[in-house]
Amino acid sequence: MPELRKDIVTRxxxxxxxxxxxxxxxxxxxxxxxxxxxxxxxxCPFCTTNEDKTxxxxxxxxxxxxxxNSPGWLLRVTPNKYQALIGxxxxxxxxxxxxxxxxxxxxxEVVIECPEHNLSLATMDDxxxxxxxxxxxxxxxxxxxxxRLKYFLVFRNHGVTAGCSLAHPHxxxxxxxxxxxxxxxxxxxxxxxxxxxxxxxxxxxxxxETDLLDRLICENGSFIAIAPFASRSPxxxxxxxxxxxxxxxxxxxxxxxxxxxILKDVLGRLHRCLNNPPYxxxxxxxxxDTDTLDTFHWYLEITPRLTTPAGFEIxxxxxxxxxxxxxxxxxxxxx
Amino acid sequence: MPELRKDIVTRxxxxxxxxxxxxxxxxxxxxxxxxxxxxxxxxCPFCTTNEDKTxxxxxxxxxxxxxxNSPGWLLRVTPNKYQALIGxxxxxxxxxxxxxxxxxxxxxEVVIECPEHNLSLATMDDxxxxxxxxxxxxxxxxxxxxxRLKYFLVFRNHGVTAGCSLAHPHxxxxxxxxxxxxxxxxxxxxxxxxxxxxxxxxxxxxxxETDLLDRLICENGSFIAIAPFASRSPxxxxxxxxxxxxxxxxxxxxxxxxxxxILKDVLGRLHRCLNNPPYxxxxxxxxxDTDTLDTFHWYLEITPRLTTPAGFEIxxxxxxxxxxxxxxxxxxxxx
Numbered sequence: 001m002p003e004l005r006k007d008i009v010t011r012x013x014x015x016x017x018x019x020x021x022x023x024x025x026x027x028x029x030x031x032x033x034x035x036x037x038x039x040x041x042x043x044c045p046f047c048t049t050n051e052d053k054t055x056x057x058x059x060x061x062x063x064x065x066x067x068x069n070s071p072g073w074l075l076r077v078t079p080n081k082y083q084a085l086i087g088x089x090x091x092x093x094x095x096x097x098x099x100x101x102x103x104x105x106x107x108x109e110v111v112i113e114c115p116e117h118n119l120s121l122a123t124m125d126d127x128x129x130x131x132x133x134x135x136x137x138x139x140x141x142x143x144x145x146x147x148r149l150k151y152f153l154v155f156r157n158h159g160v161t162a163g164c165s166l167a168h169p170h171x172x173x174x175x176x177x178x179x180x181x182x183x184x185x186x187x188x189x190x191x192x193x194x195x196x197x198x199x200x201x202x203x204x205x206x207x208x209e210t211d212l213l214d215r216l217i218c219e220n221g222s223f224i225a226i227a228p229f230a231s232r233s234p235x236x237x238x239x240x241x242x243x244x245x246x247x248x249x250x251x252x253x254x255x256x257x258x259x260x261x262i263l264k265d266v267l268g269r270l271h272r273c274l275n276n277p278p279y280x281x282x283x284x285x286x287x288x289d290t291d292t293l294d295t296f297h298w299y300l301e302i303t304p305r306l307t308t309p310a311g312f313e314i315x316x317x318x319x320x321x322x323x324x325x326x327x328x329x330x331x332x333x334x335x
Numbered sequence: 336m337p338e339l340r341k342d343i344v345t346r347x348x349x350x351x352x353x354x355x356x357x358x359x360x361x362x363x364x365x366x367x368x369x370x371x372x373x374x375x376x377x378x379c380p381f382c383t384t385n386e387d388k389t390x391x392x393x394x395x396x397x398x399x400x401x402x403x404n405s406p407g408w409l410l411r412v413t414p415n416k417y418q419a420l421i422g423x424x425x426x427x428x429x430x431x432x433x434x435x436x437x438x439x440x441x442x443x444e445v446v447i448e449c450p451e452h453n454l455s456l457a458t459m460d461d462x463x464x465x466x467x468x469x470x471x472x473x474x475x476x477x478x479x480x481x482x483r484l485k486y487f488l489v490f491r492n493h494g495v496t497a498g499c500s501l502a503h504p505h506x507x508x509x510x511x512x513x514x515x516x517x518x519x520x521x522x523x524x525x526x527x528x529x530x531x532x533x534x535x536x537x538x539x540x541x542x543x544e545t546d547l548l549d550r551l552i553c554e555n556g557s558f559i560a561i562a563p564f565a566s567r568s569p570x571x572x573x574x575x576x577x578x579x580x581x582x583x584x585x586x587x588x589x590x591x592x593x594x595x596x597i598l599k600d601v602l603g604r605l606h607r608c609l610n611n612p613p614y615x616x617x618x619x620x621x622x623x624d625t626d627t628l629d630t631f632h633w634y635l636e637i638t639p640r641l642t643t644p645a646g647f648e649i650x651x652x653x654x655x656x657x658x659x660x661x662x663x664x665x666x667x668x669x670x
């Protein structure tokens with residue numbers, strides 16, 4: 001019997017289709033193994049010596065001062081060459097007949113995570129993963145000085161199926177001049193739970209999953225990784241701070257170390273269990289708005305791209321998941 | 336300068352990225368041409384003589400009575416062999432710790448649109464397209480007798496990229512025991528517009544697009560096809576009844592003829608313009624609930640699958656569209 005489960009924050013239902021249930025090795029894909037890629041690719045705009053192929057860096061970590069936009073860096077952040085939203089100009093929000101539109105003002109940046117072309121967060125050394133997380137925080141704090149910007153999304157696309165067009169390890173940061181409806185939906189869910197129960201829904205999720213254990217993947221002192229009860233896709237994984245924290249950019253140095261460690265651990269488990277699967281991850285954090293700042297509970301969501309959403313998902317936003325999260329968590333615990 | 340546009344029903348924003356704008360022939364894909372497929376494929380469970388490869392038919396159109404589940408049919412509807420939701424059983428909605436779940440009760444059916452393996456709605460004859468539309472209406476009316484079911488989605492996945500695993504032309508119907516959040520969102524948008532302006536938002540959209548003309552693709556006496564102002568994907572197309580109609584299943588015989596004609600016309604334009612692109616279409620209609628029955632305005636939405644949603648879209652539900660709808664409409668008008 002298939003099962004319908006409800007996400008208690010977004011109120012979205014998912015269908016857990018046990019009859020179609022698959023195991024990790026049922027998901028085969030033809031992605032080039034990382035090991036087959038060269039450490040340096042002359043044609044890659046993110047490799048060293050090609051610093052002039054990207055817009056000038058807005059943040060760089062360099063061990064010695066070798067001059068801007070030149071080799072010797074450990075991590076670079078530059079504006080995306082093809083920006084979805086741009087930094088200059090006024091919003092000019094206007095009516096257009098019955099419709100509503102505005103200029104595409106915002107920011108769109110690329111975090112080039114390391115000089116090596118053929119690493120991933122699962123295979124980088126620990127210190128480098130920490131640098132990636134610090135770059136998210138540094139850019140978040142710099143961008144939020146701009147009062148036109150209302151929401152910041154840090155995300156990572158890994159693999160062609162996940163919408164990644166360049167193999168060189170990189171993340172992206174987009175800042176939007178509006179709070180996205182999807183984020184409003186989560187803020188609303190968190191707020192309503194708090195009004196009704198006077199506590200944080202994500203803190204309750206953490207408590208429940210720590211008691212039940214069957215959807216727990218791994219944990220350390222500060223963070224926990226779980227397969228969420230209403231997982232929309234096979235092997236969906238959330239990494240949450242165990243203590244209530246609304247904004248990822250307020251992590252202490254110790255929390256950054258712990259977060260980097262569990263992120264690398266979880267991505268390594270996915271890498272081993274599913275043979276370097278395509279995935280997206282997103283950091284879901286409080287909007288840049290002091291009213292909601294304390295009520296939210298930030299987390300990182302990993303969505304492996306193992307199945308194709310089709311007409312049913314587009315028409316209803318109900319996802320059919322062919323791997324029950326209890327199975328996914330067991331596979332990942334054992335990986 | 337990129338532009339942000341708002342969907343006035345769902346309040347979702349989209350980014351129209353003119354700088355990345357593409358033309359139809361920029362979207363190349365390697366899908367097998369329909370012409371290369373055989374008219375009959377012995378290994379296809381939807382081809383004639385393989386009627387025993389599907390569950391028994393729940394609806395069939397036959398010119399002569401050749402007996403159930405045997406050759407001689409023009410169109411068959413059968414339960415999906417791998418049903419996401421099943422017809423038997425109670426909902427048993429229960430709490431599970433802090434969560435909420437229920438049995439996956441519902442319906443999941445396949446419309447096998449014609450005996451020929453290598454046709455599509457764009458290449459079928461007019462009468463056969465009308466039969467497909469009648470089968471949607473007949474099954475909708477049969478399924479809504481079951482009071483456990485709250486929403487019905489008719490959809491079609493075309494091409495592997497759009498989640499279609501069998502080439503034989505077919506649509507699907509899913510009935511869910513809950514009204515999906517996405518549908519609630521549209522009902523809310525329609526209701527709020529009506530409360531504020533005392534008229535239907537989709538009727539206003541039709542009036543606006545008929546005045547402006549730049550997003551109009553084609554029309555006939557009863558229906559209009561437009562590229563919506565806030566198109567989420569390149570070449571997104573809506574077909575709407577010109578007169579206010581809340582439920583697609585209440586079409587008159589004449590309206591069915593007109594709807595079938597414009598559906599075939601629009602899919603033919605997409606087929607010629609984009610070389611048989613992968614697409615999903617969904618019929619968005621009023622929930623099975625008399626309260627909202629008159630306020631809704633049904634339409635068919637076609638989403639070509641030409642780009643890959645990635646972390647940004649998953650994290651924000653804001654889509655980046657690299658073909659402005661005015662360009663898409665012009666290409667489709669001329670196709």
